[in-house]
Amino acid sequence: MTTLIAFSGSLRKDSFNTRLIQALPSLAPAGTTIAHFDISELPLYNQDLDAETVPDIVAALRAAVAEADGVIIATPEYNHSYSAVTKNLIDWASRPFMKGPIIGKKSMVIAVTPGPGGGVHAAQATAEVLSLLGGTVVAQVTAATVHEKVDASTNTVTDAELAAHISQGLAAF
Numbered sequence: 001m002t003t004l005i006a007f008s009g010s011l012r013k014d015s016f017n018t019r020l021i022q023a024l025p026s027l028a029p030a031g032t033t034i035a036h037f038d039i040s041e042l043p044l045y046n047q048d049l050d051a052e053t054v055p056d057i058v059a060a061l062r063a064a065v066a067e068a069d070g071v072i073i074a075t076p077e078y079n080h081s082y083s084a085v086t087k088n089l090i091d092w093a094s095r096p097f098m099k100g101p102i103i104g105k106k107s108m109v110i111a112v113t114p115g116p117g118g119g120v121h122a123a124q125a126t127a128e129v130l131s132l133l134g135g136t137v138v139a140q141v142t143a144a145t146v147h148e149k150v151d152a153s154t155n156t157v158t159d160a161e162l163a164a165h166i167s168q169g170l171a172a173f
């Protein structure tokens with residue numbers, strides 16, 4: 001049994017990256033469970049808050065990452081990189097410095113966009129940070145024109161190539 005925790009690096013209500021996170025369980029291999037952890041209330045990383053007692057959501061985040069076999073991060077691409085929400089998630093999960101639960105964890109990065117760039121820069125930048133933290137990035141999934149590849153009403157991946165790429169990434173855990 002493989003347990004994965006998934007995060008969306010977008011706070012936007014109709015985020016394509018969040019829709020893909022919600023579609024993951026239907027694309028996962030048998031024996032894999034995927035839980036979506038909502039980080040919309042996660043405070044900005046502040047070392048003053050990272051004391052002996054941390055905010056409840058931080059404690060829950062760290063526990064969820066620690067208990068999971070792997071982490072999935074879906075991030076939008078802003079200015080050729082990942083979102084501030086994604087960076088904040090990684091900052092909280094990597095603390096205490098180089099001892100946080102994301103250190104050394106297997107991960108998969110998803111970065112999709114409605115535009116032609118396909119999130120390639122965001123995926124590469126996110127994967128680089130996760131690798132620097134000692135993790136293994138098992139897959140990077142990117143897609144341009146994602147609005148044509150996901151059914152917005154059901155959060156189902158309708159594009160066979162994208163669905164296969166996600167399924168292969170999930171199987172790599």
